[in-house]
Amino acid sequence: MSELARIQGEFQDYLLRGTPGIEACVAGSARVPIGTRLGIYAGAYGSRLIDALESSYPALAALLGEEDFQSLGAKYVRTHDSPYFSIRHYGGALAEFLGEHADYADVPLLAELARFEWLLCAVFDAADAEPLSAAALARARLADWPALRLTFHPSVRRLALRWNAPQLWKALTEGGERPELRVVAEPVEWLAWRQDLHSYFRSLEAAEAAALDAARAGRSFGELCELLAEAHGSERAPQEAAALLAGWLGAGLIVAAAPA
């Protein structure tokens, strides 16, 4: 191993794990001893990564408060190194960490709020795509409709939550009264997406969630209608299908529709 590689390995071990060794390679002065000098780097490493967590998880940070969030961040940083060239991607395992760590696991809302916030990060800078207009879809030939497959906007994300974390997120980030925390037996289905550079989320009824998931999985419009007939009866299914499709188009969720 080269001398340079050895120095870099020891320096990094010191920053990431506090492992001693690098002290022997660096110089101090009477005014500023080695420990102070190295400490500037160690402190900056932790605070930079915690800052990154705070910018991805603003509601969690607001809920916990400065001291508790710093403490959470410090625990996470000690156990999670960054392999990313962009610091924006650091922190994706925070929900899992909160769900498993003894200090946080008994408040499952925390992990759910983190899951929701990380999802919003993905929505925020997902790839762009031009939404399909209702007028463009209306031009599809009637004979093609049963086989139409929908392509969704790259920002579209789905998630199921037992706690009312999205409502809490809204109160924490946009101000307003905090909702009373609620947990439900059956998870609530959520949809998040971006339209015209703005991120949106809303809850879904079970039937819409099932139809949306089926459509995203590549099922045809004909198959969606069958699914809806199971939920609403064959009489109401066409009307429900048309309403869902109109809603999805209006929200900019669909970017293409073509027969398979």
Add this chain to the structure above:
Amino acid sequence: MLTRPSLGFGLGLRVDHYDAVLAERPPIDWFEVLTENYLVPGGKPLNYLMRIRERFPVVMHGVSLSIGSTAPLNREYLRQVKALAARLEPEWISDHLCWTGVAGRNTHDLLPLPYTREAVDHVVARVRTVQDVLERRILLENVSSYVSFRDAPLTEWEFLAEIAERADCLILLDVNNIYVSAVNHEFDPLDYLNAIPPARVQQIHLAGHEDHGDYLVDTHDHPVRDAVWELYASAVRRLGPISTMIERDDHIPPLGELCAELERARATARCALEEAGTAAPVARAAALLRAGAP
């Protein structure tokens, strides 16, 4: 002439200022953008960036090249930087003379290198590779540092100058970083400045730092300090008109406040050039060339 004519006086583009930049047409000549912030698939950051690009020249400034690391160059990173550059058409691309991690880790910090022959050779080879991949010269910026290494025989300015000459790359001279390191390592910042080959310097950074009494920390969360303004004037006297920008990364004030600080940079440079004009024919010639005159 290796370098391009001066772009004038710029700022680092920050999210807080996106709307003001587009709405107010502020007196800013160009913007420096943080490369990694735009290595994303889409959405608001890229949308604003491309709209701002339509109105202002931009340069790309990265923090994750890790040119001095002994880990292999991150080819995926380079591919993405090159793709962004193809889209953005920046005036130039810069990163730092440092390393950021080894063994697949990124510390997200600009860590100092030992100023040794071994490190010079290592960095020179990597700069050449990066320039081949990106098909352009890059700029390397001097970083602030808080430790120096034992058994490192070169000064920082010798290290930087030799790498720039041998790798045939350009220099982004951060005047604040020179000052911070000069205090922390007890050298004369003018020794540093006077050893830098003027023909290799394409851009200057100005920023604020935090004074801890016995040492300084490069925090980019304060206005530029008086001592750094003085050093900037010395740099302009030596280098002639040169693309200059102010970096503010934390405690970001309203755009107008930074524009006022940029006005001070303009005034400082103007005074320095007038002084240099009467004193040094070489600087005057360099000034004319940089200003784009024949």
